[in-house]
Amino acid sequence: MQELTLGQAVNQALREEMSRDERVFIAGEGVGVSIHSDPRMATYGLLEEFGPRRVKDTPVSEAAIAGLAVGASVMGLLPVVEIMFNPFFTIAADQIVNHAAKLRYLSGGKSKFPLVVRIKTGAGIGAGCQHSHNLEAWVAHSPGLKVVMPGTPADAKGLLKSAIRDENPVIFIEDMILNFVPGPVPEGDYTIPIGVADIKKPGKDVTVVTWSKMLGAAFKAAGQLEQQGISVEIVDLRTLVPLDEATILESVRKTGRLVVLHEATRTGGFGGEIAALVAEKAFDMLKAPIKRVTAPDIPVPFSKPLENFYMPNEVSLMEAIKELF
C-alpha cells in the first residue's frame, strides 16, 4: 500500500474528486502558489494540473473565502475552501456559522449548501497561540455543520471524499503535525462514511475516546499499559458531528471505564459532550468516574517547554487511566 502523509492523502482525495466531478473547485490563501514547494502539502501541484479556473488563489480575505463557498455552493458548485490556520476561522466564522450552517434551515429546506471548509490546526509547530488553537468545539456547537477531524492519512482521504460528496456544509479539520507522519493509504477511489467512529484498537478494560493527532498518544499509552496488564480500547471518533453514539456506548458498556482525550482546551471542549453522553446513557455500566485528558485552559504558549506542557501526551493519559483502577 502507498505511504502518504495526511497532507498527501488530502491532496490525492482533492485530485481524484476534481477529476471525477467538474463542479469541484478549490480556493484559499496559497492553495495554488504556496510559499512551500513541499509535496507533503495538501494542495501541492493542483494548480498545474487543473489550472486557475478551478484552483483559486485568493487574497488574505477569510470572510470572502467562506462567503465564496456559500454562494457558489447554493448555485450548484462544490467548493472546497481552505482556512490556513484554525485561529483565522474566527474571521470566516460569520459566513460559516451564521450563513453556511443556517441558510438551508432558513429556506425551509429548499436550498442546499454542499461546501467543504478545510482548516489546518494543532499545536506543536512553535508558532504560538495565534496560529495554534483547536476550535472544533466551536463549530460542533453550530447546528447545521458537519465536523470531521481525521487522525490517519487513510481516514483523511476517505472522509474528505465523503465530505465533498455530502450535500451539507462540512468542516474538515486537519492537524498540521500529521502532515509530517506517513501512513498506509489505499489506492484509488474509496469513501469512509461521515458519522462513523472507528475502533482503532480493541481492548477490554478501558475505553479511550479520541480524535486527530491525539490518536498517536493513545496508541503509545495503550502499548505501555498492555505490558502492565491493562487492555485499552481506542475509539477514534473521526467525526464529531454527527456523533457515532452507538460505537461509544457499546465500547463503554464493554469496558466499564471511559477516558476522553483531546488536544483542545478543557472548558467547553468536545470531551464534555462525550462525558455527558455516557453519563446519560451508560451510567450504570461505569465502574469508575469518567476522566478527561485535555490541554489546560490557556492559549498555546510559544516557548518549547511551555508548549510541551500544553499538549496532552501518553504520560498524562496513562496517569488518568491508572486512576480508574
Place this chain on the structure above:
Amino acid sequence: MDNNEQKKLLRMMLLIRRFEEKLVDLSKDPQKLGGMMIVCTGQEAVAAGVGAALAPEDVIISNHRSHGHLLAKDAEPDLLMAEIFGRRTGYNKGKSGTLHIAAPEVNALCTTTVVGGGIPIAVGTAFAAQYQQKDFVTVCFFGNGASDEGSFHEALNMASLWNLPVIFVCENNIYSGAQRLEEHTKVKDIADRASAYAMRGEMVDGNDALAVYEVVQKAREDCLAGAGPVLIECKTYRWGGHGTNDEQLYQPKDEIARWKEQCPIKKLKASLMQAGTLAEQEYQDMEYEIRLIVERAVQFAEASPWPDPAEALEDVYA
C-alpha cells in the same frame, strides 16, 4: 533632520539589519532557535523612519514582521532576543516568541500575527487618546496583503468618521505570502484606498528613511492638531522569502537584485558621506558597536533560563 539625527537613523537601520541577520543565521539550527522566523530585511527604512518621528508616548501596533518596528520604538535588544529564544527573561516570559511580542514599556502595545487584526485595535488606542484628551498618536503597521481584509476597511471608515489620531502605515513590499500585488488586488497604489473613506492618503519611497520620517512627522502633527487619520503607503521590497523557510521560487531573481541596489542603508550612508557628515571610520565604529549589542543580546538570551513548564498557567487572567 540635523546630521546627528540622520546618523541615528542610519544606526537604527543597521541595528535592525544585523539583529535579524543574526536571527536568520541562528535559525538554521532548529535546536538553537526553533519555530517560524519572519524578518524585514530590505524594509528597515520604514521602521526606522517611523520610529524617529514618534515620541515615547506614541503607541505602535505591529504585525508579524515586527522586529524592526520594536527596535525602532526603542525596545531593548536583550529582552527582544530572549523572547525570540522563548526564555523567561524575554519581554513576554516566553509566551509570545518572535511573532507576537508586546513591549508596553515602550508603548509597543500589541503585535498581532492575524493579518489585518491590528488595524481595528489602532482605532481603539487612538480613540482612547481622543477620549482622554491626551497628546499621543497611534501608528499601525501592516502589509499590502492586509489591506484586503475586511478589518482594514472597517477600521479606516470608523477612524475617518471620528477623526481619530491614527496613522495607518502600509508597508507595500509587493508580496503577500507568495502572491504579487497584482495577484491580490486590482488597486495599484494602496494609498488610493484612503479616498474611499475621505481620508488623506500619502505615498512615499519606503527605502528612503528620511522621506518616511518626514511624511510621518507631518502626519503626526496633523493628527495632534485634530485633522484626523492618515494612510501612508511606503513602497518597499521584501528581500527574502515570506519567512526563513520560504525558497522564494516565485520571486524573480533580477527583481531582488534591482531592489538590493535600492538598499535603504546603502542609500542613507552614501548621502551622508557625500555631504561630508559621515566618514568611513565612523561608519565602521557604528558597525562594531552594533555587533557588540547583537552579540550581547544573544549571550543574554542563551544564558537566560527556560520558563518552568507550570509557568504556562500564569498570565491568562489579570
